[in-house]
Amino acid sequence: MDNNLDRYKYIFDEILTMTDDGFIVVDREGVVTDINDQYCDFLGTSKENVIGKNIKETISNSKMIDIMQNACREEGAIHKFVDGETKEVDNRFLLVSRSCVFNEKQEVIASVAQVKFRLQTLDCAQKLMKEYAELEFYKEEYNKISTNQYTFDGMIGSSKKFLGIKKMGMRAAKNSFPVLLTGETGTGKEVFARAIHNGSDRRSKPMVSINCGAIPSELLESELFGYEEGSFTGAKKGGKIGKFLQADGGTIFLDEIGDMPPDMQVKLLRVLQEKEVDKIGGAEPVSVDIRVIAATRQNLVKMVREGKFREDLYYRLNVINIEMIPLRERREDILIFANYFLNKINIEYKTTTTLSKEVKRCFQGYSWPGNIRELDNVIRSSYASCDEFIIQLTDLPAKMVSSHNVNSFSGSGEKMLKNMVDSYECSIIKEVLKKCNWNCQLTANELGIHRSLLYKKMDKFGIKVKKTL
Numbered sequence: 001m002d003n004n005l006d007r008y009k010y011i012f013d014e015i016l017t018m019t020d021d022g023f024i025v026v027d028r029e030g031v032v033t034d035i036n037d038q039y040c041d042f043l044g045t046s047k048e049n050v051i052g053k054n055i056k057e058t059i060s061n062s063k064m065i066d067i068m069q070n071a072c073r074e075e076g077a078i079h080k081f082v083d084g085e086t087k088e089v090d091n092r093f094l095l096v097s098r099s100c101v102f103n104e105k106q107e108v109i110a111s112v113a114q115v116k117f118r119l120q121t122l123d124c125a126q127k128l129m130k131e132y133a134e135l136e137f138y139k140e141e142y143n144k145i146s147t148n149q150y151t152f153d154g155m156i157g158s159s160k161k162f163l164g165i166k167k168m169g170m171r172a173a174k175n176s177f178p179v180l181l182t183g184e185t186g187t188g189k190e191v192f193a194r195a196i197h198n199g200s201d202r203r204s205k206p207m208v209s210i211n212c213g214a215i216p217s218e219l220l221e222s223e224l225f226g227y228e229e230g231s232f233t234g235a236k237k238g239g240k241i242g243k244f245l246q247a248d249g250g251t252i253f254l255d256e257i258g259d260m261p262p263d264m265q266v267k268l269l270r271v272l273q274e275k276e277v278d279k280i281g282g283a284e285p286v287s288v289d290i291r292v293i294a295a296t297r298q299n300l301v302k303m304v305r306e307g308k309f310r311e312d313l314y315y316r317l318n319v320i321n322i323e324m325i326p327l328r329e330r331r332e333d334i335l336i337f338a339n340y341f342l343n344k345i346n347i348e349y350k351t352t353t354t355l356s357k358e359v360k361r362c363f364q365g366y367s368w369p370g371n372i373r374e375l376d377n378v379i380r381s382s383y384a385s386c387d388e389f390i391i392q393l394t395d396l397p398a399k400m401v402s403s404h405n406v407n408s409f410s411g412s413g414e415k416m417l418k419n420m421v422d423s424y425e426c427s428i429i430k431e432v433l434k435k436c437n438w439n440c441q442l443t444a445n446e447l448g449i450h451r452s453l454l455y456k457k458m459d460k461f462g463i464k465v466k467k468t469l
């Protein structure tokens with residue numbers, strides 16, 4: 001019997017050496033018992049580093065243990081190797097077949113996986129890889145839509161002004177004219193753009209967003225229009241498709257359009273006029289069918305006047321203009337948003353935290369320069385620092401609890417002043433504590449007071465050292 005086993009071991013080893021494919025074998029516990037050189041080479045490791053260790057240490061998202069648990073097999077599945085787990089940077093998707101091995105009692109004793117490296121298989125894998133990437137993109141988009149946040153129905157707000165622009169957005173969704181969304185930061189321009197796209201008959205195609213201000217101008221052209229393979233040094237193998245072509249049939253969202261460099265403004269104008277994209281290094285222009293929604297918090301009219309933004313492009317983009325409303329001009333919606341964000345955290349952490357009367361008053365009186373995004377942040381940070389189940393004034397950032405918010409404080413005369421000073425002092429201490437990661441010595445240094453005084457004040461205000469959210 002032993003002789004027979006030895007014989008099979010030699011044959012097995014020879015097969016593993018001869019094949020062009022990668023092979024790996026694990027035992028019932030997921031510990032690697034065999035791996036061939038081809039696979040080690042692809043992973044950029046050695047047999048000594050892999051054999052005897054759990055498969056997850058080498059391939060963290062391996063499915064071999066699942067295969068054994070389900071006593072099944074899988075053929076030609078696409079496996080995406082995790083970044084840094086293979087030495088081939090451009091080759092992270094491969095075709096893998098996995099199977100479990102049974103003994104004569106039909107018990108699972110091992111699992112074996114084969115990875116295809118042969119060229120024709122790779123070709124096929126690369127095609128599948130593109131489809132896989134597209135599928136992942138649609139899955140992500142689907143998740144966004146299904147959360148309902150990005151539809152007009154799911155949009156928060158019931159103030160008259162907001163209902164007015166919501167109506168404009170719903171009307172805009174019925175056609176494909178360019179839309180220009182203007183307004184301060186954090187007012188919901190991107191959320192609105194998504195709702196227009198999701199409400200239009202383009203919703204089954206992608207909405208692709210690009211922040212024109214966040215991409216260096218020398219990269220913007222290739223990001224927007226793509227390039228052909230070999231069109232410049234450093235160009236990726238296989239070229240790049242570009243955001244406009246990715247959005248074909250759907251919508252492109254050009255955020256911070258005011259930051260688009262002048263040479264790109266000319267190129268964008270051409271796309272809007274001709275409905276064609278010139279890929280870098282491409283022989284022919286490619287036709288595209290896209291709806292453009294642009295957004296900016298800058299004053300484009302002023303920029304046109306100053307010669308910083310092309311007038312012809314401005315008119316092309318500004319067919320439908322929707323001016324988003326700052327939160328301070330839709331005060332009826334402030335508490336609706338505050339409760340919406342707090343409720344989301346309460347659900348996540350299974351708590352029932354609420355806002356105190358004073359906090360609600362303070363929210364109503366505050367100017368919210370960062371708008372809805374700032375309100376979301378304030379709710380998070382105050383939830384993280386509140387000790388009880390009620391968010392108090394002392395949990396808010398110091399700048400909110402300033403003398404501009406006199407209305408938020410109860411009491412009269414000296415008592416009121418003392419309440420305000422205490423509240424302000426407490427907020428500052430909490431803010432610096434958070435900044436210093438709740439390190440009391442650093443906080444005392446930063447505040448310029450002795451540590452013992454800091455402790456006294458923390459005691460007075462009931463501040464306990466906390467974790468951050």
Ligand SMILES: Nc1ncnc2c1ncn2[C@@H]1O[C@H](COP(=O)(O)OP(=O)(O)OP(=O)(O)O)[C@@H](O)[C@H]1O
Nearest residue numbers: 155156184185186187188189190191192297372373
């Ligand atoms: N109607 C809404 N319902 C729920 N959340 C919203 C709503 N509008 C905006 N938000 C939230 O407010 C934040 C800011 O929204 P968004 O990014 O759309 O603003 P923006 O105007 O595009 O900001 P910026 O100009 O800084 O890019 C996001 O977290 C978003 O989810």
